Amino acid sequence: MEMEWWTLVPKIELHAHLNGSIRDSTLLELARNLGDKGIVIEDFAAENVVYLELRTTPKRNDSIGMTKRGYMEAVLEGLKAVTAVDVHFVSSGFGTENSIINPDIHNTCGGIIRKKIYVGLLLSVHRRDTTATAMDTVQLALEMRNLGVVGIDLSGNPVVGEWATFLPALKYAREHGLRLTLHCGEVPNHEEVQAMLDFCPERIGHACCFEEDSWRKLKSSRIPVEICLTSNIVTETIPNIDKHHFADLYKHKHPMVLCTDDKGVFSTSLTREYTLAASSFGLGEKEIFELARDAIEFIFADDGVKSQLRMIFDSAAKKLEL
Numbered sequence: 001m002e003m004e005w006w007t008l009v010p011k012i013e014l015h016a017h018l019n020g021s022i023r024d025s026t027l028l029e030l031a032r033n034l035g036d037k038g039i040v041i042e043d044f045a046a047e048n049v050v051y052l053e054l055r056t057t058p059k060r061n062d063s064i065g066m067t068k069r070g071y072m073e074a075v076l077e078g079l080k081a082v083t084a085v086d087v088h089f090v091s092s093g094f095g096t097e098n099s100i101i102n103p104d105i106h107n108t109c110g111g112i113i114r115k116k117i118y119v120g121l122l123l124s125v126h127r128r129d130t131t132a133t134a135m136d137t138v139q140l141a142l143e144m145r146n147l148g149v150v151g152i153d154l155s156g157n158p159v160v161g162e163w164a165t166f167l168p169a170l171k172y173a174r175e176h177g178l179r180l181t182l183h184c185g186e187v188p189n190h191e192e193v194q195a196m197l198d199f200c201p202e203r204i205g206h207a208c209c210f211e212e213d214s215w216r217k218l219k220s221s222r223i224p225v226e227i228c229l230t231s232n233i234v235t236e237t238i239p240n241i242d243k244h245h246f247a248d249l250y251k252h253k254h255p256m257v258l259c260t261d262d263k264g265v266f267s268t269s270l271t272r273e274y275t276l277a278a279s280s281f282g283l284g285e286k287e288i289f290e291l292a293r294d295a296i297e298f299i300f301a302d303d304g305v306k307s308q309l310r311m312i313f314d315s316a317a318k319k320l321e322l
């Protein structure tokens with residue numbers, strides 16, 4: 001398959017950490033970098049990512065008077081200021097003025113054709129957080145849910161923190177309608193993996209270090225898995241690509257979505273992750289396209305956005321004669 005073919009396939013990115021996706025910058029430069037250079041969004045749009053969920057841990061820095069809300073507003077301002085790409089923030093069913101009507105992938109503005117990309121934000125509860133800090137993050141997500149925040153992620157050093165610490169905040173998020181994704185099984189921790197699966201989040205990330213009964217539980221749960229091939233190999237969570245659980249989950253038609261995790265840190269792109277899956281697991285054009293398209297069902301945005309994305313994929317399928 002030619003490089004051009006890969007670019008023509010629309011893609012959906014659901015596991016991307018903002019902090020790793022921007023090049024070196026201080027937090028104070030964040031908004032300016034995102035806005036002036038459009039680094040994040042432009043890189044994704046260039047490879048035909050049509051829907052993107054970016055996750056970030058809201059940061060607070062008392063010495064410069066920066067609150068978590070201030071940090072998130074800087075991120076949003078920065079993303080809104082991107083001019084090279086037409087950015088649409090999405091909602092998860094709460095209703096927003098940013099909802100989308102036009103299904104075209106390109107938008108013409110002043111004679112310049114700009115690629116359109118739908119963007120949702122996930123606020124990350126960090127594993128070093130206390131219950132109170134985690135609750136603050138969820139509260140902030142709720143306050144900002146009409147501004148493009150669609151859910152909560154749990155991430156951070158997998159050997160730090162206890163599931164019981166985050167659980168009250170995650171339950172609170174769920175009770176208030178936020179969708180949840182959890183970094184799950186990055187290191188062996190049988191009890192935690194089981195507890196996370198019992199909690200039934202809308203998605204989990206990685207799912208690398210699972211014991212046999214956890215695989216069984218995952219497969220019967222049908223919880224979609226965000227698969228980050230390069231990240232898992234580089235971090236040696238999985239010894240090599242031939243041992244990756246993608247093959248087994250794919251064979252069982254388990255819901256999955258290919259993601260980058262952290263483009264900057266792992267020097268990858270979503271296109272590269274798809275080419276790696278194709279070459280490693282013997283997937284043809286049709287299988288790759290279907291894998292990319294299936295991700296529509298796992299996004300945290302509302303049904304309106306899902307139908308827009310279906311139209312984009314239908315139109316691409318015709319162009320690609322699939």
Ligand SMILES: [Zn+2]
Nearest residue numbers: 155183205261
């Ligand atoms: Zn991650």
